Amino acid sequence: MKRLVIVGAGTGGLMVANFVARDLSREIAHGEISVTLLGDKDEYIYQPGFLYVVFDLMRPAQLIRPIKELLAPGIEFVHDRAVRIDPEGKVVERAGGEALHYDYLVLATGSGLNLQEVPGLSEGGHWFYTLEGALQLRDELRRFQGGRVVLTVGVPHKCPVAPLEFTMMFDEWARVRGIREQTEIVYTYPLGRTHSIPSVAEWAQPELEHRGVRVETFFNMESVEPEKKVVHSLEGTDVAYDVLVAIPPHRGDELGAVSGLAEAGNWYPTDRNRLNLNGRDDIFVLGDATNLPVSKAGSVAHFEAEVLADNLVGLLTEGSPPAYQYNGRAFCFIETGLERATFISFDYLNPPKVPQPTNAVHWFKQTYNRIHWANLKAVM
Numbered sequence: 033m034k035r036l037v038i039v040g041a042g043t044g045g046l047m048v049a050n051f052v053a054r055d056l057s058r059e060i061a062h063g064e065i066s067v068t069l070l071g072d073k074d075e076y077i078y079q080p081g082f083l084y085v086v087f088d089l090m091r092p093a094q095l096i097r098p099i100k101e102l103l104a105p106g107i108e109f110v111h112d113r114a115v116r117i118d119p120e121g122k123v124v125e126r127a128g129g130e131a132l133h134y135d136y137l138v139l140a141t142g143s144g145l146n147l148q149e150v151p152g153l154s155e156g157g158h159w160f161y162t163l164e165g166a167l168q169l170r171d172e173l174r175r176f177q178g179g180r181v182v183l184t185v186g187v188p189h190k191c192p193v194a195p196l197e198f199t200m201m202f203d204e205w206a207r208v209r210g211i212r213e214q215t216e217i218v219y220t221y222p223l224g225r226t227h228s229i230p231s232v233a234e235w236a237q238p239e240l241e242h243r244g245v246r247v248e249t250f251f252n253m254e255s256v257e258p259e260k261k262v263v264h265s266l267e268g269t270d271v272a273y274d275v276l277v278a279i280p281p282h283r284g285d286e287l288g289a290v291s292g293l294a295e296a297g298n299w300y301p302t303d304r305n306r307l308n309l310n311g312r313d314d315i316f317v318l319g320d321a322t323n324l325p326v327s328k329a330g331s332v333a334h335f336e337a338e339v340l341a342d343n344l345v346g347l348l349t350e351g352s353p354p355a356y357q358y359n360g361r362a363f364c365f366i367e368t369g370l371e372r373a374t375f376i377s378f379d380y381l382n383p384p385k386v387p388q389p390t391n392a393v394h395w396f397k398q399t400y401n402r403i404h405w406a407n408l409k410a411v412m
């Protein structure tokens with residue numbers, strides 16, 4: 033029997049497991065192939081929904097589903113944490129049970145917040161990158177009657193357009209509530225422009241100006257003084273705030289570092305086309321956990337999962353070398369307020385263009401928020 037083990041039951045891990053299990057349902061039923069998904073949580077949370085929770089546009093219950101409800105038939109789900117990988121013995125050690133042996137291993141462990149990197153941030157800042165954080169920010173905004181709201185961005189971070197989306201949604205939210213005149217919005221960014229992607233920055237600069245948002249570039253968040261309500265940058269600038277909304281810097285799960293397989297930041301060195309861990313032909317990586325020069329986004333995990341699943345099916349059934357290649361494809365909706373949105377679509381070779389925001393794209397995103405589950409289950 034050939035054994036596929038996937039670590040991480042988030043967007044990328046679930047999609048790979050489901051694509052493979054649907055393609056190989058007969059082989060799994062005959063006991064020729066096994067697909068095991070190891071995840072440290074037994075519920076899946078749809079993270080893009082956090083942005084809507086902040087503005088009371090979605091309820092937390094709409095974002096959460098038990099993993100068991102999202103699995104194609106034939107997948108064995110193990111609710112546990114992977115604590116070490118032995119690549120020579122082809123074994124994944126678990127925190128609370130017997131080790132799992134594999135022929136092929138997929139690492140889909142995502143990325144998490146590195147709050148310790150910015151002293152004072154935990155005490156002085158808000159963020160919408162976890163459900164708890166989004167709920168706290170939502171409560172803060174429910175009480176908010178005006179003042180200075182400062183947005184700061186740590187690097188690297190997932191969903192690269194989220195800082196712009198929050199700023200534009202907040203601007204319109206404050207207008208609708210009739211408190212925009214009492215509210216100053218400051219958008220800071222670590223680079224010398226408003227976004228890491230040049231065409232997005234070119235589009236965003238006048239959009240922010242038009243909304244009366246103050247922009248501070250070259251602002252790398254260094255520390256926060258909660259008592260004084262000031263955020264300091266590495267560049268030596270200070271910005272006072274009433275509400276600080278931070279995108280904390282991210283890092284990969286420690287599994288990679290503990291196993292000696294990851295590099296700085298706990299990111300896995302990954303082949304940009306075949307998605308194998310560099311130097312290994314039996315370990316693959318996808319989603320936020322890679323070191324690839326692509327956005328850390330659910331859409332990227334999805335496009336990678338399709339390629340990886342096709343290659344894994346070939347490997348598991350015929351032992352054929354990976355033929356399908358990932359081309360850096362990414363797609364991101366950008367909410368530009370409460371009723372309009374645009375999007376960017378790009379790959380390794382083709383940078384994005386930003387079309388005019390429309391109401392239709394906003395509703396497309398709203399629809400996607402509700403049908404994401406079908407995507408995860410690999411039924412569409």
Ligand SMILES: Cc1cc2nc3c(=O)[nH]c(=O)nc-3n(C[C@H](O)[C@H](O)[C@H](O)COP(=O)(O)OP(=O)(O)OC[C@H]3O[C@@H](n4cnc5c(N)ncnc54)[C@H](O)[C@@H]3O)c2cc1C
Pocket residue numbers: 039040041042043044045070071072073078079080081082083112113114115140141142143160161162190191194285287318319320321328329330331332333363364365
């Ligand atoms: C506020 C916000 C808005 C976003 N908006 C968008 C958007 O509009 N569009 C978009 O495409 N993307 C968006 N994203 C990004 C998207 O959610 C992530 O990029 C995507 O979920 C990455 O998928 P992944 O499988 O790599 O990681 P995840 O989905 O995070 O899954 C990783 C899983 O692995 C588990 N895990 C980690 N380590 C271990 C271990 N050692 N053992 C067992 N399990 C482990 C984790 O608990 C987690 O369940 C947004 C994210 C946020 C926070």
